[in-house]
Amino acid sequence: MKRVYSRVIKEHFALNRQMLFLMGPRQAGKTTTCQGLKKEYVSFFYFSWDNYQDRQLILQGPRALAEVIGLSTLKRSVPLVVFDEIHKFSDWKNYLKGLYDTYPNQLHILVTGSARLDIYKKGGDSLMGRYFMYRFHPLTVAEIVNPVPREKEIMTTPKKLGMKRFEALLKYGGYPDPFIKASTRFFNRWRHLRFQQLFQDEVRDVTRVQEIALLELLAKLLKERVGMQTTYESLAKSLRVSNVTVRKWTQILHSLYYCFEVRPWSRNIARALIKEPKYYLWDWSEIEDPCAQAENFVACHLLKAVHFWTDHGLGLYDLHYIRDKEKREVDFLVTKNGEPWFLIEVKISSNHGISPALPYFQKMTGAKHAFQVVFDLPFVAKNCFTASSPQIVPVLTFLSQLV
Structure with a gap:
């Protein structure tokens, strides 16, 4: 299956000498995408920290790896060298810096990982100026119908994803294996x-947390509270641990791409909530409640869009929600360069009419667009971003215009 990131990688190295970091959850397709680049490069090398022989080679230092690649021999083209999970190596930053600085313009370096890289860790050697980063997400509607990066944020001509594939995406999630298989038995296994590996293997790779059972319980609590305002205090009370501990554990779950938070937007909003974040899962298929799953599904698409647009250099984008003390709420606000751009309210059904909060908060924020995205209307082949007043939009149309 073609991924938008394949073209991104090729375009990056055609224009830049900097390393490219590709970070995202396990089994989202990073390795398959990188391996698919073999046919694009005359000289291609793949090294995984999880492979014993590769690990021994890396531990010998940059010079040993350069000999294996043959950097002392004149080559017709610059080789692509992929390092997978190298962040598990305690001295990975100095290693990459040494390789990059010692052999300038002699190789393209692509680094992939399934845990967020602490690029600016105190005491570590900075890689500033030596890399660019893309956050790698699971499949989404727009990537399935049109896996091509664009120079503008919005695809102005929506493309239809067939209902059968859309239902498979919603049910089985955006991770390629279960989506492509579309088998309930395979999906359950x-x-x-995946949940077992996350808490038995990956947590131990990045932390010394001993209370794995409590961390699993925190994950389940966050799943039950998807789309709700949540405080560290309430989570700490449920788990009978300190606020500091819950904050630390939540960051671990963030770093392993289990969940993400959406913080409130308060500028120009009278009596707005300013503290409580809402949490969503990277894998919406985990959620059983249809309304919560629908909201999480759209949240993942929006997060992927703001990450991609930012990483692609189109501007600085972020994702928020709005709620005031009168309990008026809009599920999501996308900002562009610090300014409100468009509002999104998610509904399963189109029978309720436009939420009064949409026009209210559009006026308060000055957002250019306001959409009520619904799941029960058929695809419409029209650019919904031409409208400035609040619109009820089919989910298939809206999401096909993102990334």
Whole structure:
């Protein structure tokens, strides 16, 4: 299956000498995408920290790896060198810096990982100026129908994703294996194993947390509270641990791409909530409640869009929600360069009419667009971003215009 990131990688190295970091959850397709580049490069090398022989080679230092690649020999083209999970190496930053600085313009370096890289860790050697980063997300509607990066944020001509594939995406999630298989038995086994690996293997790779059972319980609490305002205090009370501990554990779950938070937007909003974030899962298929799953599904698409647009250099984008003390709320606000751009309210059904909060907060924020995205209307082949007043929009149309 073609991924938008394949073209991104090729375009990056055609224009830049900097390393490219590709970060995202396990089994989202990073390795498959990188391996698919073999046919694009005359000289291609792949090294995984999880492979014993590759690990031993890396530990010998940049010079040993350069000999294996053959950097002392004149080559017709610059080789692509992929490092997978190298962040598990305690001295990975100095290693990459040494390789990059010692052999300038002699190789393209692509780094992939399934945990967020602490690029600016105190005491570590900075890689500033030596890399660019893309955050790698699972499949989404727009990537399935049109896996091509664009120079503008919005695809102005929506493309239809067939209902059968859309239902598979919603049910089985955006991780390629279960989506492509579209088998309930495979999905159940895959999901169980993935959750097991997350808490039995990956947590131990990045932290010394001993209370794995409590961390699992925190994950389940966050899943139950998807789309709700949540405080560290309430989570700490449920788990009977300190606020500091819950904050630390939540950051661990963030770093392993289990969940993400959406913070409130308060500028120009009278009596706005300013503290409580809402949490969503990277894998919406985990959620059983249809309304919560629909909101999480759209949240993941929006997060992917703001990450991609920012990483692609189109501007600085972020994702928020709005709620005031009168309990008026809009599910999401996308900002561009610090200014409100468009509002999104998610509904399963189109029978309720436009939420009064949409026009209210559009006026308060000055957002250019306001959409009520619904799941029960058929695809419409029209650019919904031409409208400035609040619109009820089919989810298939809206999401096909993102990334």
